[in-house]
Amino acid sequence: MKIKKVIVSTVIVIVVGIQFIPATDNNIETAKEKDFSVIYDTPKNIKITLGQSCYDCHSNSTNYPWYSKIQPIRMIMDSHVEEGKNQLNFSLFGDYSERVRRNKIESIINEIEADRMPLGSYKFMHPEAQISSQEKTDLFKFLKQLKSK
């Protein structure tokens, strides 16, 4: 059928075409002193949790697995990273005022406690990003004592 051929060809053209949309990696050189884990003397296990479950979208260094080179996956990822960094950027925590730092820390606790974060789609692609019950306990304990300082 001619229509079938046209549709299939168009889809192929689009799928191939969108692979050429340029994308910039989110890997920005940032002063280490601004990072959350440097400002607050963060224990190793907490650093690991944050790195595995949060930093891809909420910092200036994102890890790009092989499948992220494929569109439209890359576009979806980029929009997550952009939105994530707008809401919270661990790499630039040092630029936040005391008021904002306190609010961000409180929000981190709220979001993880309510299971709104990490994003379900992110956890699906990165099973290691799941924050276990013990990790949550440790993380909240650490963050709460930061808030009270």
Next chain:
Amino acid sequence: MKKVMYSIAIMTSVILSSCGGENKTEEHNHESHDHSSGRDNEIEETIIPSNSSSFIDAYLLVKKGLVSDDAEATAKASLILIGSLGNVKREGLSKEEEKEVNEIIESIKENAEHIANNASEISHQREHLVMLSRDVKDLIAITGTDKKLYQDFCPMYKEEGAMWLSDKKEIENPYYGATMLNCGSIEEEINN
């Protein structure tokens, strides 16, 4: 037909390659402001009209919405709050105070945006009321209030409890609404 398809594929690729993609080698300097406020995509599209309400009245409206368990009304009130921030009086403030006021206003805006964007999740709106209440109280400490206010506290909300401001003596709990309307007590009266 083949020729046409190839040309379309090449043209599409060329067109798509030429859009997007900037060089991100600079580091953003956020020294004087918080980038994340004002970036909520949903609100950027809505033009928030500036209004003549005082931020205190607008805050009390947000609180009232949560007391009534009305997330929609709460979201609407938070937009009024954002619109009222232009009315904050800055006369007679020292440079230090003005800097502080600007910081607090940015924070109120961010918290109000979260509230406005979460008409489907009242629990999330309530989480931001905690932060919003701190901001509003701190702002009043610098710019004053035109009405008597009460600082109320609910010990049961989250581990550490939470505070809110009210213009009434009776306790109406915005963190629990109808489920625990009168839970809480007056901690302080704010007069100036």
